[in-house]
Amino acid sequence: MNDRRQELLNSWASALDRAARVGALNDSKPIAIREIGIIAGPRAGALEIDAGFDAGRLLRSLAADDMALSRQFVPWAFIGQPAVYMQGRYIRVEAGWDDAQAQKSISVRQMNVRPNGSGHWLCGMNERGRAVVLHLSDNAPHFLVSGTTGSGKSVCLRSMVAQLSQRGDALVLIDGKFGEGLRGLEHLPGVVGPLAVDIDAARSALAWVVAEMVRRYEQGDTSADRLCVVIDEVQELISDPAIVEMIRRLSAQGRAAHVSIILATQHPTTKALGDDASIKRNVTGRIALRVSDYKASEVAIGQNSPRADWLLGAGDAYAVVPGQVQRVQIAYYDRREIERMLTAQPRIDEWPAFAAERMESQQAGQFVAHELAASLLCAATGAGRPTMVKRLEMRDGDRARRLYRMGREINDELEAAGAAVCLSGDGIHTGTGLSGVEIA
Numbered sequence: 517m518n519d520r521r522q523e524l525l526n527s528w529a530s531a532l533d534r535a536a537r538v539g540a541l542n543d544s545k546p547i548a549i550r551e552i553g554i555i556a557g558p559r560a561g562a563l564e565i566d567a568g569f570d571a572g573r574l575l576r577s578l579a580a581d582d583m584a585l586s587r588q589f590v591p592w593a594f595i596g597q598p599a600v601y602m603q604g605r606y607i608r609v610e611a612g613w614d615d616a617q618a619q620k621s622i623s624v625r626q627m628n629v630r631p632n633g634s635g636h637w638l639c640g641m642n643e644r645g646r647a648v649v650l651h652l653s654d655n656a657p658h659f660l661v662s663g664t665t666g667s668g669k670s671v672c673l674r675s676m677v678a679q680l681s682q683r684g685d686a687l688v689l690i691d692g693k694f695g696e697g698l699r700g701l702e703h704l705p706g707v708v709g710p711l712a713v714d715i716d717a718a719r720s721a722l723a724w725v726v727a728e729m730v731r732r733y734e735q736g737d738t739s740a741d742r743l744c745v746v747i748d749e750v751q752e753l754i755s756d757p758a759i760v761e762m763i764r765r766l767s768a769q770g771r772a773a774h775v776s777i778i779l780a781t782q783h784p785t786t787k788a789l790g791d792d793a794s795i796k797r798n799v800t801g802r803i804a805l806r807v808s809d810y811k812a813s814e815v816a817i818g819q820n821s822p823r824a825d826w827l828l829g830a831g832d833a834y835a836v837v838p839g840q841v842q843r844v845q846i847a848y849y850d851r852r853e854i855e856r857m858l859t860a861q862p863r864i865d866e867w868p869a870f871a872a873e874r875m876e877s878q879q880a881g882q883f884v885a886h887e888l889a890a891s892l893l894c895a896a897t898g899a900g901r902p903t904m905v906k907r908l909e910m911r912d913g914d915r916a917r918r919l920y921r922m923g924r925e926i927n928d929e930l931e932a933a934g935a936a937v938c939l940s941g942d943g944i945h946t947g948t949g950l951s952g953v954e955i956a
């Protein structure tokens with residue numbers, strides 16, 4: 517089958533090359549193409565065209581009128597929408613394989629790649645036939661998985677969750693649509709509590725995770741195992757402000773406490789994650805399956821290209837981490853194989869009831885300016901709580917704890933907003949900033 521795909525791509529490339537050379541693409545003005553690379557991906561075939569200084573002209577004629585001209589040269593009955601766009605300095609044209617050529621089902625087992633280490637999972641096969649392994653890292657501590665109905669979100673999440681369970685990560689599972697997507701997985705090893713399938717349970721489960729994150733910060737427990745919260749159909753839950761607030765806190769502050777959040781939605785709109793931009797900003801990892809339109813694609817990918825609305829469905833996706841995009845066919849986990857892994861019972865049988873006051877007490881204010889300033893400085897310069905307590909000569913342990921936490925939170929927010937430089941820049945250690953707050 518691979519040979520056939522190479523053959524089709526070669527004949528596509530030479531047809532385009534010939535047409536360009538004789539001026540058929542461009543009002544009889546010939547274009548000399550320097551080189552054409554061919555790429556036989558699992559779901560689509562693509563050409564990478566190096567047209568040098570003529571790139572602009574060639575791109576315009578290939579893309580004009582809904583790619584009318586490009587479509588004529590594809591030597592197979594392509595499915596979906598062909599695409600023409602710049603990639604680096606090459607023009608890239610791509611078209612979906614017909615059923616005879618497409619490789620629509622790639623399983624984790626058949627790829628035979630076992631990523632090592634907490635937070636790692638095999639995402640799928642890229643266009644060059646290579647395994648794409650993703651991991652929950654400082655660069656991409658949290659992921660958004662988007663895709664319209666039937667695009668393969670649940671398959672993707674189940675594969676990911678099963679693999680994270682095998683890596684020994686702790687998991688909290690929430691499903692905004694009655695548990696349709698994640699049902700059964702609560703019996704995977706590492707799952708902490710019951711699958712939360714309604715707003716009340718989701719609130720309680722998230723409150724447990726937030727409390728665990730706060731505990732890790734307070735006890736300086738930074739080597740704790742990774743804890744992943746997976747929320748399928750998150751758009752069903754964002755009518756609840758407490759849930760949005762907890763997701764926001766986890767996405768802003770989870771990273772250093774090894775708490776990751778994986779959100780999946782079929783409606784990636786600016787509203788689907790609440791109106792709060794900080795969630796979108798902090799969730800830097802993306803898996804975009806096919807979405808319904810251009811606007812959804814922008815939210816799903818986090819930028820305006822490539823186009824997730826042109827993907828072909830059933831596991832065809834873009835995996836995005838800051839600075840890198842790959843088209844992948846998501847590797848699925850065979851249902852029976854997952855079933856064999858369902859051997860555990862969650863260690864918590866019921867999530868503790870959600871107490872709104874607890875959230876509020878965690879945010880209690882009433883600190884004076886110099887106390888806040890000291891806590892912020894300690895957070896920004898990486899100094900620990902003992903240093904802060906010493907600087908402030910503080911006796912009230914609980915007050916010190918809350919103050920320290922607040923400093924960390926504000927600093928995380930500023931850092932996420934790109935203000936890290938002004939706080940942790942060197943000037944602050946020696947400049948007037950510190951002398952203003954050094955009251956100890």
Ligand SMILES: Nc1ncnc2c1ncn2[C@@H]1O[C@H](COP(=O)(O)OP(=O)(O)OP(=O)(O)O)[C@@H](O)[C@H]1O
Binds near residue numbers: 666669
């Ligand atoms: N990675 C994949 N490889 C092969 N087939 C897939 C893959 N992902 C999805 N499919 C096919 O598409 C179907 C729908 O997938 P899935 O249930 O994951 O969609 P979904 O996005 O969760 O949809 P919904 O919004 O309805 O929950 C699957 O039953 C399977 O047949």
Ligand SMILES: [Mg+2]
Binds near residue numbers: 669670671697
């Ligand atoms: Mg689903």
